[in-house]
Amino acid sequence: xxxxxxxxxxxxxxxxxxxxxxxxxxxxxxxxxxxxxxxxxxxxxxxxxxxxxxxxxxxxxxxxxxxxxxxxxxxxxxxxxxxxxxxxxxxxxxxxxxxxxxxxxxxxxxxxxxxxxxxxxxxxxxxxxxxxxxxxxxxxxxxxxxxxxxxxxxxxxxxxxxxxxxxxxxxxxxxxxxx
Numbered sequence: 001x002x003x004x005x006x007x008x009x010x011x012x013x014x015x016x017x018x019x020x021x022x023x024x025x026x027x028x029x030x031x032x033x034x035x036x037x038x039x040x041x042x043x044x045x046x047x048x049x050x051x052x053x054x055x056x057x058x059x060x061x062x063x064x065x066x067x068x069x070x071x072x073x074x075x076x077x078x079x080x081x082x083x084x085x086x087x088x089x090x091x092x093x094x095x096x097x098x099x100x101x102x103x104x105x106x107x108x109x110x111x112x113x114x115x116x117x118x119x120x121x122x123x124x125x126x127x128x129x130x131x132x133x134x135x136x137x138x139x140x141x142x143x144x145x146x147x148x149x150x151x152x153x154x155x156x157x158x159x160x161x162x163x164x165x166x167x168x169x170x171x172x173x174x175x176x177x178x179x
Contacts, residue, residue, distance in 0.1 A: 062150035071148050074114040075155045092137045117156045129169045139164050
């Protein structure tokens, strides 16, 4: 009987030791992962460091090119609509993105006499309605985000809402637990 008690106590001590060691290891990992936000000086230093890399040099060169100036001018034309989250009327000009793009499903749309790439964060159930769009369809778009990249000759609009003929074709579904 005494031997059984000793064995049970010994196993209890060993198991609690493993659990304690595992908890301590996990708490050290989380402490390392939490970082405080960078100060303005640190951000500027990091930006200067990035600008010295080949990617940074290429971006700076693109930023000063006539092609980039055209992209920035097109962004400026719809900037107020983006910040105010208001309707933008456009016409579908192409059902495919430029060759070599890696933006997922998207369209080319003309808004205010400028071409834009429209991308969608769509689920499979929403793609069927989006695929029903045709060239020259008049659409209304709402978005909160516009971006650009040296790889593309057009600004990139992340669509959150799209309607055709007063019918909603796409409305972005916000992910739970995310930003």
